[in-house]
Amino acid sequence: MTMEQVLTILSGLARELITDADDLARVDVLAVGVQAGGDSGVTALIQLARLTGEAAADANAVPDAVDRVQDDTPLWRIVALVVVCFAVVRADYPSRQDAQAARTAVSARADMVYGEAGIYGPETIAWLVSMTGVATLTLSRTAAERAPAVRVETGVSLPSTLLAYDLYGDAGRAEALVDRNRVATSLVMPVSFEAVAP
Structure with a gap:
């Protein structure tokens, strides 16, 4: 070329x-x-x-x-x-x-x-x-x-906003959880997913 x-x-x-x-x-x-x-x-x-x-x-x-x-x-x-x-x-x-x-x-x-x-x-x-x-x-x-990424196990599917609030005290970080795990819908996260350690 x-x-x-x-x-x-x-x-x-x-x-x-x-x-x-x-x-x-x-x-x-x-x-x-x-x-x-x-x-x-x-x-x-x-x-x-x-x-x-x-x-x-x-x-x-x-x-x-x-x-x-x-x-x-x-x-x-x-x-x-x-x-x-x-x-x-x-x-x-x-x-x-x-x-x-x-x-x-x-x-x-x-x-x-x-x-x-x-x-x-x-x-x-x-x-x-x-x-x-x-x-x-x-x-x-x-x-x-940077904090490490960790595997989170919930045992039940939950909305990303609830999980973000539980993990970080900030529901606004829900989109990052969805993007990181390539989830199709933010309302039903998998029971096992990856998140940045709080």
Whole structure:
């Protein structure tokens, strides 16, 4: 895949994830820089990847959006790693396990990229290793600060609002219980479900 094709994919992804008008204007400026080609074009492409991860309206949605792209070229995987690393440090992780899973996913993505990035020179590899190191360290710190997810057994199906009030003293956290457990209706929670420890 050429740099122009990667630019087309990345620009589309940026417009899908970014809602701020000023950031969208920067997307257009960087796209022009990429089209200039050469080293400055590669630099602009990486800056566009960083902007996409940093400015995404929903940082939690970025890894899934990146994974929907059907491309296996080394250049796209490098760009995708940059987007994801800058997004995951902004994402919200309700539990320790959520942050740990994000860290594992970033490390696995990086391991795939490192072997291929050599064609872009040792400076590129060093920068990618440093960037990924900062992201995984941030996720480790986040994991250490979060409460663990635990399994809750009730013996009878109850509404999520009642369970949220019983667990946290806040019925407003019912939606988080429903989302976490992918329950179809909030009125009947399963008798065994996962919740963030109070």
